[in-house]
Amino acid sequence: MTKDLHVTDLIPAYVLGALDGDEARWIAEHLAACSVCRETLVQYEMVMTELAYTAPQTEPSPAVKQKLMARVRAADTPAPVPPIASLPQNSWWNALLTLFKPMPRSLIATAVVLAIVAGVWWFASPQKQPVPAGQMQTVALLGTDAAPDAEGVMIIGADGRDGAVVVEHLPPLDETHQYQLWLIKNGKRTSGAVFSVDEEGYGVAPVRPGRPLTDFSAFGITIEPAGGSPAPTGQKVLGGSL
């Protein structure tokens, strides 16, 4: 085993898993503390990735995809729900950037405008047509007098079931309060998500109500005790209709 400051000679073998257990553990410990060797590691991982392409590319049977999608859509498959704080800021900006090109100065503003335009067009249409199945939908959330600068958007996935809420310019709350999203149908409110915003008022949360989001006619966000409430108790800050 080398006594050099860096262990670059051993990194190719480490990447391939060709080192014995003790040696591999030693290298792993060294990598945790050495940025130079970590960069070398990244380089050889790229080689390892390319080597995968030496295998002739063939198709698995269609049943693999069917099983996979059945698994992730099943009610008992836990979906990853990261804490809001762990999400990088602007993660949904990046997602929206890709979905709504060209990029405007404010992505949410553009999504709001698009949603409003689509909503106005739809409302004014002599014959209202449902949104074609298989298309992602957005619903603009507009700030109330309690939060006039706030903006938001409900994003409903192409299957109409799951989605996410993205908000901006909402005042950060103290630790005893959080924002709560309500899904509204026939006057009845169902909790959709409980979340906090960062110091700049930005927040994002997945919404998986267990029934299609397209069942609901409107969405609202209120200020509630931390952890949420069974029904809205606080000020409404954002709202929008499907």
Add this chain to the structure above:
Amino acid sequence: MNYSTVDDQTLIKLIAQAMPDALEALYQRYHRLVFSLALNVVFEKTAAEEITLDIFTKVWEKAATYQPERAQVKTWLVTLTRNRAIDWLRRQQVRVDGSSISWAQISPENTPASADNPAHATETKLRQERIRAAVAQLPPEQQQVVVLAYFKGRTHREIAELTNLPLGTVKTRLRLAMQKLHRLLFDEHMSV
């Protein structure tokens, strides 16, 4: 929703937000790579399909833990797949004849083209040609140790036993092979 213009990292972020459509898009993009790698490690279609299913299920479950600064999405997938497939090999205690293994056995020339995304198929084909050309420039003895390490998951010591070579020779050949592949693929100087 057309995800074809969404980059890999954004897809992972969407998957972490529990968007099944995003997982489906990632599957469409990489299922062939994952399955083919698994198949060329385990040489059993049913096992390779199970591994493919497991890998994408793991992506669904662990997307929030993916660190973009650590590795590209493709590298993450390849690493997960290779490790899983080699685990399968070890559990099956598959015997390997080190004297006869060669790259030709792993990589026959015929590669079915994809019909669903021509641009992706073209990129894949170019990658294949590039890596195969690089491998072809390795001396046969270096190719042999890389195959044993990469597709059979053998350690230095195991390769030395299989090939009846000194341990130091195996270590040197593997290191030189990987260094040469890196130079050929990425045209960068690696200090040693």
